[in-house]
Amino acid sequence: MAEGIIRGAGGSARTARASRRRSKGNTKYNRREALAGYAFISPWIIGFLIFTAGAMIWSLVLAFSDFNLATGSMNAVGLRNFEDLFVDPRVRISLANTLYYAIMLVPLQVAFALMLAMLLARLGRGAGIFRTIYYLPNMTPAVATAAVFFLLLNGNTGAINQLLGLVGIEGPQWLVDPSWVKPSLVLMSLWAVSGTMVIFLAALKNVPRELYEVASIDGAGPVRKFFSITLPMISPAMFFNTIVLSIAAFQTFDQAYLLFWRDQSNASPESSLFYAVYLFQQAFRQFNFGFAAAMSWLMFVIIMIITFIQIRVGNRFVYYEGAR
Amino acid sequence: MSVMNTPEALIPADRMSQQITDGPEQPLPGRRRGRFRSTPGRILLWVLLIVFSAVFMYPFVWLLAASLKSRGQVFDNKLWPDTFVWSNYADVWNQLPLGSWLFNSVAIALLAAGAVAVSSSLVAFGFACFRFPGRNILFGVVLATMMLPGAVTLVPTYMIWNALGLVGTWAPLWAANLFGSAFYIFLQRQFLLGLPRELFEAARVDGASYWRVFWRIVFPLSLPSFIIVFLFEFQASWNNLQAALIYLNAGRVEDFTAPLGIAHAMTVYSPTAGGHGDYQYVMVASLMVTLPMLVLFAFGQRYFIEGVATTGRKG
Numbered sequence: 001m002a003e004g005i006i007r008g009a010g011g012s013a014r015t016a017r018a019s020r021r022r023s024k025g026n027t028k029y030n031r032r033e034a035l036a037g038y039a040f041i042s043p044w045i046i047g048f049l050i051f052t053a054g055a056m057i058w059s060l061v062l063a064f065s066d067f068n069l070a071t072g073s074m075n076a077v078g079l080r081n082f083e084d085l086f087v088d089p090r091v092r093i094s095l096a097n098t099l100y101y102a103i104m105l106v107p108l109q110v111a112f113a114l115m116l117a118m119l120l121a122r123l124g125r126g127a128g129i130f131r132t133i134y135y136l137p138n139m140t141p142a143v144a145t146a147a148v149f150f151l152l153l154n155g156n157t158g159a160i161n162q163l164l165g166l167v168g169i170e171g172p173q174w175l176v177d178p179s180w181v182k183p184s185l186v187l188m189s190l191w192a193v194s195g196t197m198v199i200f201l202a203a204l205k206n207v208p209r210e211l212y213e214v215a216s217i218d219g220a221g222p223v224r225k226f227f228s229i230t231l232p233m234i235s236p237a238m239f240f241n242t243i244v245l246s247i248a249a250f251q252t253f254d255q256a257y258l259l260f261w262r263d264q265s266n267a268s269p270e271s272s273l274f275y276a277v278y279l280f281q282q283a284f285r286q287f288n289f290g291f292a293a294a295m296s297w298l299m300f301v302i303i304m305i306i307t308f309i310q311i312r313v314g315n316r317f318v319y320y321e322g323a324r
Numbered sequence: 325m326s327v328m329n330t331p332e333a334l335i336p337a338d339r340m341s342q343q344i345t346d347g348p349e350q351p352l353p354g355r356r357r358g359r360f361r362s363t364p365g366r367i368l369l370w371v372l373l374i375v376f377s378a379v380f381m382y383p384f385v386w387l388l389a390a391s392l393k394s395r396g397q398v399f400d401n402k403l404w405p406d407t408f409v410w411s412n413y414a415d416v417w418n419q420l421p422l423g424s425w426l427f428n429s430v431a432i433a434l435l436a437a438g439a440v441a442v443s444s445s446l447v448a449f450g451f452a453c454f455r456f457p458g459r460n461i462l463f464g465v466v467l468a469t470m471m472l473p474g475a476v477t478l479v480p481t482y483m484i485w486n487a488l489g490l491v492g493t494w495a496p497l498w499a500a501n502l503f504g505s506a507f508y509i510f511l512q513r514q515f516l517l518g519l520p521r522e523l524f525e526a527a528r529v530d531g532a533s534y535w536r537v538f539w540r541i542v543f544p545l546s547l548p549s550f551i552i553v554f555l556f557e558f559q560a561s562w563n564n565l566q567a568a569l570i571y572l573n574a575g576r577v578e579d580f581t582a583p584l585g586i587a588h589a590m591t592v593y594s595p596t597a598g599g600h601g602d603y604q605y606v607m608v609a610s611l612m613v614t615l616p617m618l619v620l621f622a623f624g625q626r627y628f629i630e631g632v633a634t635t636g637r638k639g
Binding site for chain 2: 029030033034035036037038039040041043044045046047048050051052054055056058059062069116119120122123130131132133134135136137139140141142143144145146147148149150151152154157158159162191194195198199201202247250251253254257258262263276279280283284289292293296297299300303304307
């Protein structure tokens with residue numbers, strides 16, 4: 001942890017060191033410095049108290065009430081909202097959809113991003129232009145991506161099916177057929193995978209070249225090098241990407257909303273109902289704030305559990321260079 | 325926006341960013357120095373790179389072409405329109421209040437990015453350069469809030485803005501940024517810890533106030549991380565559909581942000597809802613909302629790549 005950099009005027013490096021040593025036992029803070037420190041972090045403290053701590057407590061209170069913004073009623077209902085989570089079939093459906101989607105998407109994202117990163121890493125100096133091109137989808141607003149893929153994925157006239165038709169494959173009704181809804185969204189997400197790619201690219205560049213040279217001398221082929229050197233050396237990035245992408249996949253909202261739940265006609269296949277979309281509908285279409293709050297806590301707990309499991313499993317496989 | 329940090333042990337951040345952007349180019353695995361190899365592997369590599377470039381560029385080219393087509397040809401998938409309808413670009417401003425949408429989005433994104441960059445930088449300075457009781461615990465809380473899914477506070481946050489009578493205004497889309505944001509505080513603190521502390525101490529010895537030290541020394545030196553935060557938040561705000569849906573959807577169409585407006589236009593001109601509508605206007609609008617981001621990337625590429633690589637923000 002960092003030690004204080006700024007102390008009262010006249011604090012030389014030596015006294016700084018001395019005070020640091022002293023601070024391990026009986027901590028003495030410079031009053032002026034401490035007050036200034038609190039002043040600088042005060043915006044965050046205020047924001048935390050209102051928009052995080054306050055909001056979470058209020059969310060918990062709401063979860064035990066039947067508060068509805070439209071009717072204005074607010075009565076304590078005990079655990080009823082949480083019981084309803086198990087009764088309402090759409091909670092179950094949206095949860096299953098979201099988990100299924102995340103399990104399909106995250107490994108593909110990791111694999112595709114790693115593959116792209118390895119191609120770019122191999123190129124070395126000339127990779128700049130390709131890196132730029134690959135990154136552009138990541139800069140594209142979700143609404144533009146959705147507006148374009150809405151047509152590209154059209155089952156009858158879409159370009160993707162036309163392309164498949166060229167090689168003799170009859171493409172599916174991507175956005176209509178319930179079993180092809182999630183693969184459609186996976187395609188869209190893979191198109192914009194470059195943020196993950198950049199993290200892998202950075203990790204690949206940190207793998208010491210000597211390891212590959214030694215392995216070559218020992219007669220290791222490219223496959224062996226990948227599994228014995230590359231993969232262990234970039235495992236921290238892999239671990240990190242998996243966790244971040246899982247959390248993001250679980251909160252998928254924009255694409256699903258834009259492609260399927262934009263107009264409130266409810267004609268869309270139920271297999272496109274994601275948890276975050278249903279939560280949004282309950283909160284800001286039905287104004288069932290109590291139920292929505294309960295839903296958000298369920299989401300929170302599930303994300304925590306998934307992340308916890310990933311960390312436990314990950315710690316067994318991840319190789320940290322610093323921890324040799 | 326899904327944002328998370330890299331625990332410090334995970335990625336040696338400084339080293340990484342240096343190498344990915346302007347560091348000395350390291351000869352990479354499989355590549356021999358000083359000799360260009362034209363092996364089958366090398367050719368395959370180039371073929372793959374070009375194929376993927378085509379895959380990534382195709383939707384952009386398709387969008388550009390569609391935006392120039394006439395009403396009946398938007399869906400023909402040709403990358404070269406039969407007839408170029410340049411008037412789409414003139415008519416769209418009458419068809420849709422695109423001008424106000426873009427203005428609203430730019431204004432909100434500037435406010436959001438400016439607010440969060442300044443406030444996070446102040447808070448980061450407090451955490452990085454001062455010693456006070458409870459500092460490490462409080463910073464632990466900052467890190468913990470990064471793990472919090474936004475959905476948990478969605479409903480109560482709405483009630484706060486509702487109680488303040490600010491639903492329907494711009495405030496909910498940016499004002500919370502005045503209090504800093506955990507991820508950016510973390511990012512800027514890491515940057516400040518990398519600066520030589522003698523600079524701060526020397527300024528204090530010379531009698532500068534803390535405030536002066538911040539504005540005259542810390543702020544100019546941490547400009548790169550400030551720019552990263554500004555660009556990230558500008559992009560996040562520009563793309564933010566959900567907040568606009570929650571806070572602006574009930575209002576007038578002219579008051580929408582660009583993402584909300586285009587979502588609205590998608591419904592109005594939807595080819596499924598009312599036959600083949602004037603979807604070319606949606607295409608022009610989509611292009612208009614994408615272009616600023618591409619320009620932003622053209623100028624700030626270094627910061628985006630470096631920022632993603634060092635912090636692991638998922639774009």
